[in-house]
Amino acid sequence: MGAVSLQQLPEPDRTEIAFAGRSNVGKSSLINALTRQNNLARASGEPGRTRELNFFNVDDTDLRIVDLPGYGYAKAPKDVVEKWTRLTRNFLRGRVNLKRVYLLIDSRHGLKTVDEKIMDVFDEAAVSYQIVLTKTDKIKPPAVKRITEETLQAIMKRPAAFPRVVATTSAKGDGIDVLRAEIAALLPEF
Numbered sequence: 001m002g003a004v005s006l007q008q009l010p011e012p013d014r015t016e017i018a019f020a021g022r023s024n025v026g027k028s029s030l031i032n033a034l035t036r037q038n039n040l041a042r043a044s045g046e047p048g049r050t051r052e053l054n055f056f057n058v059d060d061t062d063l064r065i066v067d068l069p070g071y072g073y074a075k076a077p078k079d080v081v082e083k084w085t086r087l088t089r090n091f092l093r094g095r096v097n098l099k100r101v102y103l104l105i106d107s108r109h110g111l112k113t114v115d116e117k118i119m120d121v122f123d124e125a126a127v128s129y130q131i132v133l134t135k136t137d138k139i140k141p142p143a144v145k146r147i148t149e150e151t152l153q154a155i156m157k158r159p160a161a162f163p164r165v166v167a168t169t170s171a172k173g174d175g176i177d178v179l180r181a182e183i184a185a186l187l188p189e190f
């Protein structure tokens with residue numbers, strides 16, 4: 001995982017939102033769907049392709065998107081979280097213009113131990129975050145409803161979690177407009 005020194009970061013002159021999640025959860029695809037720009041976030045077929053913080057200014061807005069590194073699979077949650085935390089914690093904590101982190105969860109799998117550990121990092125750093133379920137085209141509508149409700153229940157008591165879960169599919173487009181509208185509401189001129 002590439003080191004990111006704080007001097008290399010863009011000036012905090014725009015509203016920022018960040019996308020986090022396990023490798024392969026669909027971060028780059030979701031960013032592309034939201035911004036309607038193909039290949040903007042380099043959607044890739046291989047897990048772990050995005051290895052460092054990637055910043056994208058969204059044209060014609062004051063918004064900047066941060067694609068955080070995927071944090072791997074749940075085999076060794078503690079090690080995974082420590083590695084991921086080293087790279088991102090200072091960024092998350094010191095970033096005054098960061099309005100929200102969208103934490104992506106695969107709708108087929110739901111919250112895993114490693115996701116809970118990442119939410120602990122956000123709660124401790126008091127970084128506002130919201131859960132976005134991905135790849136809902138892979139499961140049936142009743143299953144989408146169930147996992148949405150289960151996920152909401154699981155985060156209700158977390159202090160920095162936004163109490164709404166958005167279900168999306170970048171492949172089919174469901175939920176993308178809802179999420180885009182929520183992001184627009186974070187911008188000052190909205």
Ligand SMILES: Nc1nc2c(ncn2[C@@H]2O[C@H](COP(=O)(O)OP(=O)(O)OP(=O)(O)O)[C@@H](O)[C@H]2O)c(=O)[nH]1
Pocket residue numbers: 021022023024025026027028029030042043044045046047048049050069070134135136137138168169170171172
């Ligand atoms: N069916 C389906 N597949 C998706 C969806 N979103 C992403 N994928 C697929 O899932 C794989 C990973 O997608 P990415 O967008 O590259 O995931 P990522 O989280 O950016 O992955 P890393 O940056 O490698 O951690 C690709 O094969 C995508 O085509 C979706 O909504 N539905």
Ligand SMILES: [Mg+2]
Pocket residue numbers: 027028029041042043044049050
């Ligand atoms: Mg990616």
